[in-house]
Amino acid sequence: MSLEFEVAGQRYRAEKLDAFKQLHVSRKIAPIVPKLLPMFLKFAEQGDSMKADLAGMAEAFEPLAQALADMPDADCEYVFNACLAVVARNQGGNWASVWSGGSLMFDDIDIGAMVQIASKVIWDSLGPFIQGLLANKARGQAAA
Template identity: 45%
Template sequence: MTTVEMQDITFQIGKLPAKKQFHVSRRIAPIIPALLPIYVGLARGGSLMATLEQSPEILKPFAEALAGMPDDAVDYLIDTCMSVVKRQQGSGWANIWSPGGPMFDDIDLSLLLPLTVRVITVNLGPFISGLLTSQSSSPASQAQAG
């Protein structure tokens, strides 16, 4: 489990089952280029909030890419990602999402998008990293470099 603090709330990011990871990756394939700057910032050891605070403009392409997705794909993406997020409640953890939406009144867009990005990077980071590595070592990229 990955723990992250946003807006003075501690969240726990869980692991998506492999099949859900696959379905999320299919839906985000068109927006992976918009996620790359965020992923690179996180891969360099930065926190999501620090990355966004240092470069808030990197969330804009992600938001624009989401805006271009069909509603059902965005709903699936958000519902699936939020299904593995919990928030600290006293000494325990509580799910933040139900099939009907957020379980807490303070879960709004300012938390929803960063949490969605965090779930994606935690669960699909190695997959995205593998794509980047395979693209940079492909014969076409080596021919371009040479």
């Protein structure tokens, strides 16, 4: 089952990463997951209603921006390549891949859109794993 979403007025469809890509992406982002948990928690709590709240979105994406800045270039590129490779954009009723041969296929996809798209793919593919981390964190805080 694919995930459909909108970024910057464009409709996108993302397939889930295959199990090995999930493994490798999760390994690459593991060091930054603690920094990303606030963003994923906001996604889980607010979902699509968050897109109307620009201040909330900026606050949610701040840890992601810092985490990306801290990642080694090769890890960052791997994560974006893997995520963008499973995404297509609606073009007049047809779906066209956004990533091919190591290049973006649409000039209007900027860094902001790229980060949002990759975040959606990560949340869709790794969400259960991340939600498990959130549940464990909540249980640990409740026990304290």
